[in-house]
Amino acid sequence: MDEIINRLRKVRKGAMFIIEAPSGTGKGTVIKEILKADDNIKFSVSVTTRPPRDGEVEGVDYYFVTDEQYNEFLEQDAFYEYVDSQYGSRYGTLRSEVDSFINVGQDVLFDMDWAGARQMRKKAGDDVVTIYLLPPSVKELRKRLEGRGTDSKEVIEKRMGIILDKISHWDEFDYVIVNANLQETVTKIQKIISGERMRRVRQVGLKGFVKELVKEAKEDA
Numbered sequence: 001m002d003e004i005i006n007r008l009r010k011v012r013k014g015a016m017f018i019i020e021a022p023s024g025t026g027k028g029t030v031i032k033e034i035l036k037a038d039d040n041i042k043f044s045v046s047v048t049t050r051p052p053r054d055g056e057v058e059g060v061d062y063y064f065v066t067d068e069q070y071n072e073f074l075e076q077d078a079f080y081e082y083v084d085s086q087y088g089s090r091y092g093t094l095r096s097e098v099d100s101f102i103n104v105g106q107d108v109l110f111d112m113d114w115a116g117a118r119q120m121r122k123k124a125g126d127d128v129v130t131i132y133l134l135p136p137s138v139k140e141l142r143k144r145l146e147g148r149g150t151d152s153k154e155v156i157e158k159r160m161g162i163i164l165d166k167i168s169h170w171d172e173f174d175y176v177i178v179n180a181n182l183q184e185t186v187t188k189i190q191k192i193i194s195g196e197r198m199r200r201v202r203q204v205g206l207k208g209f210v211k212e213l214v215k216e217a218k219e220d221a
C-alpha cells in the first residue's frame with residue numbers, strides 16, 4: 001500500500017498558485033511565510049528590469065536584468081507571460097521556472113499582476129488558481145508603502161494612483177482575502193492550497209489507484 005501511495009504522490013499534477021495584491025498589501029511577506037512552511041511549493045522567480053530594493057536578492061526575489069537582456073528573452077520566446085508594468089519597469093515569467101515542476105507534481109507560486117494572471121489562465125486553464133489580497137483600508141496601505149522606506153515619494157504617489165485601477169480587477173480571481181492579519185491570511189491560503197491539491201483533476205494517479213483497489217477487492221472476495 002505504501003508503494004501505491006508514493007506512486008500517487010509522484011503522479012499528482014502540480015498547480016500554479018498566483019497571488020496578486022495592490023503594492024503595500026503585504027503580499028511579499030505572505031508569500032515568504034507560505035514558502036517557508038511548505039517544501040512542495042516552489043516560488044517562480046520573475047525577471048524584472050526594475051532595480052533591486054534593499055534586501056532583495058538576485059535569483060531569489062527576482063532575476064534583475066537590463067532592457068537589452070529582457071529584449072533577448074522576448075526574442076527567444078523564453079517567457080510564459082510578460083507585462084510592461086505601469087511603474088515603468090517590465091516583468092516576465094520564464095518558461096524554465098514553470099514547466100519542469102508542474103509535470104512532476106510540484107506546485108508553483110507566482111507573485112504576478114492581474115494582466116499576467118489573465119495570460120496564465122488562458123495558457124494553463126484549470127492548472128491555475130488565483131488568489132487576490134485586499135488591503136484592510138487605503139489609509140493602512142499608504143502607511144505600509146511609506147513605512148517600507150524603499151521607494152521615492154514620486155514612486156509611492158504613482159503606486160497609490162494605480163491602486164484603484166488594480167483593485168477593480170479583484171473579481172477576476174478565484175479567491176479573495178482581506179489581509180487584516182498576516183497569520184490568518186497565511187492560514188487561509190494554506191487551506192486553499194491543500195483543498196486545491198485534492199481536486200480530482202490534479203490527482204492524475206487516482207485512476208490507477210482505484211483500479212488496484214478494485215483488483216484487491218476482487219481477490220478479497
Ligand code: 5GP
Pocket residue numbers: 020021023046047050081082083085091092093111112113115116117
Ligand atoms: P514589485 O515591483 O513591487 O516587486 O512588483 C510590481 C508588480 O509586478 C506586482 O503587482 C507584481 O505582482 C507584478 N509582477 C512581478 N513579477 C511579475 C511577472 O513575472 N509577471 C507579471 N505579469 N507581473 C509580475
